Amino acid sequence: TQLLEQSPQFLSIQEGENLTVYCNSSSVFSSLQWYRQEPGEGPVLLVTVVTGGEVKKLKRLTFQFGDARKDSSLHITAAQPGDTGLYLCAGRSNDYKLSFGAGTTVTVRA
């Protein structure tokens, strides 16, 4: 079983602040994905990172894949209440099977 550990488990910040969520593993993944899940819905893919050291930006969200392809981070700049949700990382070691972290619940207060 490939274990992905996310930290922190919960994060509550004020609107306008920055936040970082971490995803760490002892295993190497061929790619790593970040999802966001809202109550009553399934996870929705935000980004896929493939290359070690890769950095991807999606508006105010910055995703980084570690050089060794074992860890990743999600950084949100100037968080807004609409960023509130459950953020999940998932590693892909073969063509299809996803191994998920337990998730980070982010709350952005107005």
Added chain:
Amino acid sequence: EAGVTQFPSHSVIEKGQTVTLRCDPISGHDNLYWYRRVMGKEIKFLLHFVKESKQDESGMPNNRFLAERTGGTYSTLKVQPAELEDSGVYFCASSQETGGSEQYFGPGTRLTVT
């Protein structure tokens, strides 16, 4: 285009009863996956269909779980008999291709076994 749909959204059953969950993938998606999240734990892979064939069922907890995808369209996941530890949220996902293709998730079915 309709997304992945799951039915029911919630199910509450007693221990020992049978429950059948249904998943309708996105039209044209040959790949269908079942995942489960039990309380406080991460989402875990259960199994993977390509069309009507089971490609990988390594994540199925035990033989009380039976997944089918007759005709390669919708899929059902039956739990018989249900146990307390089966409670959780069951997600279905589908993708167009197997390798590296994005998996689109349904809203999940919340199963509570009392």
